[in-house]
Amino acid sequence: MKTSAQGFYTQAATAVPDVKERKKESTQKQPARGWIVVVWNDHINTMSFVVHVFRKVLGFNTSKARIHMMEVHVQGKSCVAKENREKAELYWEQLKGYGLRVTLESTD
Amino acid sequence: MVLEEILKSLSLLYLKAPDELDERIRRQWYDIEGLLVSGYEHEREYWLGHLQSMRSERIGLISAWIGIMEKFPPGSPAVWDVPEDQVESLLMVFNDHRLYLAAWADIQEEDMHMEFTKLPEGPKKESLLMIHFMEAVQEWIIRAISEDED
Numbered sequence: 001m002k003t004s005a006q007g008f009y010t011q012a013a014t015a016v017p018d019v020k021e022r023k024k025e026s027t028q029k030q031p032a033r034g035w036i037v038v039v040w041n042d043h044i045n046t047m048s049f050v051v052h053v054f055r056k057v058l059g060f061n062t063s064k065a066r067i068h069m070m071e072v073h074v075q076g077k078s079c080v081a082k083e084n085r086e087k088a089e090l091y092w093e094q095l096k097g098y099g100l101r102v103t104l105e106s107t108d
Numbered sequence: 109m110v111l112e113e114i115l116k117s118l119s120l121l122y123l124k125a126p127d128e129l130d131e132r133i134r135r136q137w138y139d140i141e142g143l144l145v146s147g148y149e150h151e152r153e154y155w156l157g158h159l160q161s162m163r164s165e166r167i168g169l170i171s172a173w174i175g176i177m178e179k180f181p182p183g184s185p186a187v188w189d190v191p192e193d194q195v196e197s198l199l200m201v202f203n204d205h206r207l208y209l210a211a212w213a214d215i216q217e218e219d220m221h222m223e224f225t226k227l228p229e230g231p232k233k234e235s236l237l238m239i240h241f242m243e244a245v246q247e248w249i250i251r252a253i254s255e256d257e258d
Contacts, residue, residue, distance in 0.1 A: 002220055002243070038142075043217035044210045046243055049203065052250045056196065092143065097162050099203040103142025 001073040002046045034107035035088035037081040041072050042101050050100065054080065057094045082107065110241075112177040114205050119170045121208065122163040126156050136211035137163070137204065163204070169197055195253055199246060206242045209235040 039050075047069055054065035058080055071078035081091050088104055095102045121129065126138040140148075140155050148155065173188075180186035190198055209215070213235035219227075220236070227233040 035146075043220050044207055044215070044239070045203070046246070048250055049199075049246055052199070052254075093158065093162070096159060098200055099137075099207050101139070101142070104146045104148075106146055 001041050001050060001069070002043060034082055035085050036079050036105045036107060037083070037088050037091045037095070038077050038103045038105060039068070039072050039080050039095060040077045040101040040103065045100060047073060049098075053095065053098045053100060057091060057098070109177055109180065109182075112174055114238075114242075115170050115174050115177075115201070118201060118205055118208075119167050119174075122160075122167050122170075126160055130212070132211040132214070133208055136207050166197055166201060169194060170201065173198075192253075195249065199249060202242050202246055202249075206239050206246075209239050215239065 050069045050072065051062070051065045054060045054068055055062065058065075060068065068078045068080050080095075081088065083091065092102050092104050121133070126134050129137070138156055138159055140152065140159070143155055144152065176188060177186075180188075213232045215232065215235060219232065220239075222236075224233075224236065224240075227236065
């Protein structure tokens with residue numbers, strides 16, 4: 001992750017609204033199981049941008065967003081959410097929309 | 109105007125399907141390997157199409173922004189008031205441009221930390237200049253909206 005010239009951190013967090021309903025063709029009802037959303041480090045997205053995205057998409061407060069951002073920065077990745085499949089996919093696409101590197105992992 | 113040219117370029121790229129893009133850009137913008145390894149192989153086309161539609165949906169907004177910029181008097185400072193409900197889209201668009209340049213110019217991590225004056229002239233240096241410029245714009249926007257939220 002790139003260190004911005006002027007690191008700064010914000011206070012209040014507001015989550016983005018739910019995305020519009022997806023038209024997905026699925027003939028099978030997926031069994032309920034846990035999915036982990038993992039954000040990975042890269043050398044283009046800045047630290048403050050990642051903090052901002054975590055606040056907006058995941059609803060983290062500033063402190064939590066910074067902790068997860070530093071995990072990404074230092075450890076290379078951070079598990080930012082553990083949800084059912086539907087919610088995990090929503091987070092994946094929203095985080096991808098901001099240009100972050102994201103993967104989904106099943107807890108099974 | 110620099111931002112106007114960036115927006116025009118992006119709007120053309122957003123129209124393209126992932127497989128129509130240069131492979132470097134496709135890997136940067138449309139990387140879905142993180143889904144495929146989790147058993148989503150059968151949904152590959154859906155997710156690629158979904159990511160592309162997320163981008164193409166921004167084209168209307170980008171066109172509106174370009175329309176605003178085209179009215180700016182050439183060579184003079186201008187003020188661009190971005191409505192609050194468009195700011196997140198603007199951040200996404202600007203970041204897409206940074207990612208696009210990084211992929212196109214094959215910017216490596218060490219390039220991002222190199223002293224700018226020591227870089228040889230060429231596309232990589234030009235791309236880094238723009239990547240850092242857009243970073244500064246992003247940072248300014250994030251700081252501005254964060255102050256509004258406080």
